[in-house]
Every structure is written in C-alpha cells, then in structure tokens.
Amino acid sequence: MKQSRSSKYTSSARAAYAQKSKGPSGPARRHSNPVNLPPREPRVELPRNQRVVTGFHALREALAVRPKAIEKAWFKQGWESSADLKDLHQAMVAKGIVIEEKSSNLLDKVISSNQGAAAFLSKGPELDWNLLAEAKNSTVLVLDGLEDPHNLGAILRTSWLIGVDAVLAPEDRSASLTATVHKVACGGAEHVPVERVVSFHNPIEELKKNGFWVFGLSHEGTQSIYDLKIPEKVVWCIGSEDKGLRTTTEKLCDELVFLPQASAAASYNASVATAMALAETRRQRSHQKD
Helix, strand or coil, rough: CCCCCCCCHHHHHHHHHHHHHCCEECCCCCCCCCCCCCCCCCCCCCCCEEEEEEEEEEEHHHHHHHHHHEEEEEECHHHHHHHHHHHHHHHHHHCCCCCEEECCHHHHHHCCCCCEEEEECCCCCCCCCHHHHHHEEEEEEEEEEEHHHHHHHHHHHHHHHHHCCCEEEECCCCCCCCCHHHHHHHHHHHEEECCEEEECCCHHHHHHHHCEEEEEEECCCCHHHCCCCCCCCCEEECCCCCCCHHHHHCCCCEHHHHHHHCCCCCCHHHHHHHHHHHHHHHHHHHHHHH
16 A cells, blocks of 8 residues: 555654753754844833033043033943043043943944944033123024024034024924934034023013014025124024924014125025024124224
C-alpha cells in the first residue's frame, strides 16, 4: 500500500525533531535576538516649565549670564573626544551644575541639533514694564504670529545686538522658545525678554500711554521706512511669514510703513525685515546723538 504524505512524520520522528530544536533552556523561540540588537533607549521626558538650551554659543552665554538658573545639563556619552564639549563640561562642573550623560541616540531623539549637550534653565530674562515707562529711548517688537523657530531665533539674536528691550508674542499659533530657537539665537534669548500675551490690545495701548509710537511693517504702508523719522520710543510690529500683520494688529498701529524692494513679486523674510527695521532705528538714533 502506498504510504500517505503525513504518515512519514511518525511520533518518534516528531520527538527527535523536538529534541533537536531545544536549546540549553528549552525550545528555540521564533522571536529571539540572533543579531544582538542594542537594547531600547529608556523613555525620557523633558522637564516641564524649563527652557531647553542647545548650541555652544547659547550654552556659553547661559552659563555666563544666569548660571544659577541652570537646573542640570545633559552631555552625550563620549563627550571627552570633543574639545568644545570638554571646555563646556569643565566650565559647568566649576559652577557646580549637575551633569547627566546620555547616549547620542537619546539626545538626538528628544532634542534636535543638540551638538552633544543641552542645559535646562528654570528662568529667563523678565520684562520690566516700569523700565519701559521710564526709558528715554526704547525699542519693543511685536511678533504677530511668527511660527518658524529659525525666524524667531534670528530675530532674538539681532534684537540682542541692536538693543531691543522686549518682544511681545501671542500665546497661540506662534513659535515658542524651543531648543532650535536658542541655538539660532546664539545667546540672544538670555538677554531679550519674550512675553506671551492673549491679545496685543492692552499691552500696546499701555505702551502708547508711556510715549511709544507703534509702526507696522506692511507692503500696504504709505511711507518708506527710510523717510520716517523714528521716535525715541518705538514699537515695531512684524507679521507672520505667510499672511503678514492681522487686521486687528494693523488697527493698533499709528502708521504702516514699507521696506523698499526691487520687485513686488515676493517679500522679505520676517527676520530680515525685522533686522532692517532695527538697523534703521539704530542708525537714526546714532545720528541724533551726534
């Protein structure tokens, strides 16, 4: 009689196969780790209500300006191989800052563009409204819905170097002070207070009462910024990257002014437009002193 297909797998053959497939601790598992994959990184959450600062320039400035606000710092494993990281590590140890070592994979996962180190700060520059009221010369920025962290970082860097006293930004739909912002700002975030507001109406009206004139940058402006005599106390309103100033913000301005350009087919980047306005403000004030 012809043997059936299944009859050749006898009970003795099955037992031999089972014995062969057993390892030192029992049957082989289908989901073993034959390629020795590295263990998964533990889940790490960033501390709440703290600023995450990255970038060598930003970290050095934070260490110089407000070392007591640095709660702790993370360094990648193997930081000893980098001269910049060694110098930064030594400076933080000298200040008594708590340092934790993390893998490069974990740092890259939770903090982008970290350059191998990050610091967590509990405090930052605070806006003093009394100083604004008493100042003879002062510049304030109103950022009406900027969402690109690179733009915000570049604006803070320029604001620091030009001497801006405060930045106002909406609580919603605008870039926050992320690690990327701090890196691009290169230390500017340690010098220029950024205050979040629900609405611009009350703060701008308060600034007007204290002698500020409010100007909005807009292609619909009737006067070039280079024809404008910029007052001693000024607020510059900058619109979002794609929509410009909102109508509600335009109505708060004393006047809309434009930046001359060779073509009307495009517009200046928000951070570039801000830098141009601040540079002209600085130029006019320097001439007023002469």
